[in-house]
Amino acid sequence: MRAVTYAAFGGPEVLHVTADLPIPEPGPGQVRIRVAASVLHPVDLMIRAGQFPAPLPTPPPYTPGWDVAGTIDAAGPSTPHHTIGDTVIGFSHWLRTTVGTHAEYVTLDADGLTAAPHGIPATAAAALPTNGLTARQALDLLDLPAGSTVLITGAAGQVGGFTLALARLAGLRATGLARDTDREFIQSQGARFLPGPDAAPGSFDAVIDLAVLGPSLMDLVRDGGGYVAASPPLRPEPTRAIRTHALEVTPDRERLADLVKLAESGELPLRVAEVHTFADAAAAHDRLARGGVRGAIVITP
Incomplete structure (x- = not known):
């Protein structure tokens, strides 16, 4: 072959x-x-x-x-x-x-x-498969109730786009950090657009750092919130009762089948x-x- x-x-x-x-x-x-x-x-x-x-x-x-x-x-x-x-x-x-x-x-x-x-x-x-499951598993790690606020960096990338869509479907209030040229896409997914990591301390219930901006983003998470790093070596130590996690995507047939249904319905870009x-x-x-x-x-x- x-x-x-x-x-x-x-x-x-x-x-x-x-x-x-x-x-x-x-x-x-x-x-x-x-x-x-x-x-x-x-x-x-x-x-x-x-x-x-x-x-x-x-x-x-x-x-x-x-x-x-x-x-x-x-x-x-x-x-x-x-x-x-x-x-x-x-x-x-x-x-x-x-x-x-x-x-x-x-x-x-x-x-x-x-x-x-x-x-x-x-x-x-x-x-x-890989990017969709990464997005799904990132949100699963946080386990946020509907109405929670989440900042997603690298939100216009492949994983970011899926994460925005899944956050919207879960009833979360998402903010996407990306380039200004990505504003229209971010907003099309029902998210607020943020051009840079310039937000007040404790502004979000959780952060998913797909752009690898680093643990300084922990300052933007409220006490007791959640933080997901892009890979295990980038996971910061917990502080202020913030739960920290790291992405390490794994195969999941049932989760992937759910994503397929969302793609067929047009809910996932x-x-x-x-x-x-x-x-x-x-x-x-x-x-x-x-x-x-x-x-x-x-x-x-």
Whole structure:
């Protein structure tokens, strides 16, 4: 099979399309997916550049990619929720397995997959699993009652957009911090727009810091509120009875199925910025690295 691979860390030029990889076989509890679309994430760029701060479970070569939208074409034993021919979405927990989805086929645990949204192209559906679940799990960590105020930094990004929408649906009063050019999108999600972290101390019941502005944002949280950092190393120590959490997205079939229903109804914005083929993977990495992307960078075979 064909896949995007790299054998050494470096810039986008280390990426290649390898054409003679073996087609993977599903084990117990796994299915094989013929990939229609996957998505490029900032963490893919960090790992490729050799800048990820933690050890990886296997050495290179690597195939990058987390999200997948595609069709099941083989199944191992003990996969009761799926059959061959089902169209599904899900994601590979790459940091634990280094199983990448920028390939023609990928084998994944079946219990992390759910039916793809009806009437939505695979290129858009692939934008949902990792970022949508990250947003859902961030709000789950905070467990805020309706009417609570929450500040979301990086609110115009992929995770931020989903978080704004889910906050609105939960009855929260969200404020989105982003560039001024993102004002219209932030407000379209029912949130108040904030161009910078200039707010009075204790203004919010909680903060979700997707833009990694840092623990200084704790000052904006009321005593006894909540704070979610973008990753475990960035989680600040609790203070003033503020509960601090860190994002570490995990597969969740039931939560993902709920997100699919919201996408089908139009409640969740599935934004696609660009679509690139395997052969254009280096260009996709370069585009994401330049920043300012509003929507998913999608990779197709």
